[in-house]
Amino acid sequence: MKRLNSKSGCAVEVTLSVMGGTWKPIVLFHLLHGTKRFSELARAIPNVTQRMLTLQLRELEEAGIVARTVYAEVPPRVDYALTDMGRSLEPVLTAMRDWGLGYSQTQGEEQERLQVQSVQARCVA
Template identity: 80%
Template sequence: MKRLNSKSGCAVEVTLSVMGGTWKPVILFHLLPGKKRFSELSRTIGGITQRMLTLQLRELEDAGIVLRTVHAEVPPRVDYELTELGHSLQPVLIAMRNWGVQYARRHDAAGGRHDDACAAAMPSDAADSKQKVA
């Protein structure tokens, strides 16, 4: 697990040490609605290699954010889901998504595309917060 002591004394640094980077917030966002298999995550998250997805999931599992369940089947089936601690990141992830949509609308003609890419992954109880911000 990464070191949690922040150099700056700012708790934002601790948060970023656990869930920061390019892929972790995206992975977490796509796990908000519920369990997903590795192949589902890989298909849903465009541009991520299998190796990177594996590494990021392992780090999130080590941090206690993601739960990995291996089912004794042939072929083996592995599910990933958010832990209770992982679900506590939902407001942060929804806020990041909403901010990104607003930013894209102001600065990029592709704003709608970004919104559509996340809409399928958004949990149903987050739809209310989307409408408030959008």
């Protein structure tokens, strides 16, 4: 598992060491909606490789954020769900989603404004 003692003394560093990166927040966000099988997560996050998804789930399990349940069936079935500690990340994850939506909208408006200016500049010349 990644370090729990931060070099900077900042708790944000600890949080990022547990749930940071490209894929972990996305995996956690999908698990907010309930228990998922590996294949469901893989379909929900199409750009993640199977190896990377497995690695991220193992790290989250080791950190006590995700619980893995293996069923003795043929074929074997494995479910992933948030633990209570994982569920406590819900406000953080929804705040990240909301911020991302707002940022995307702002950046989209800025890109639109720049395109209009560019077209206007070409029309003036």
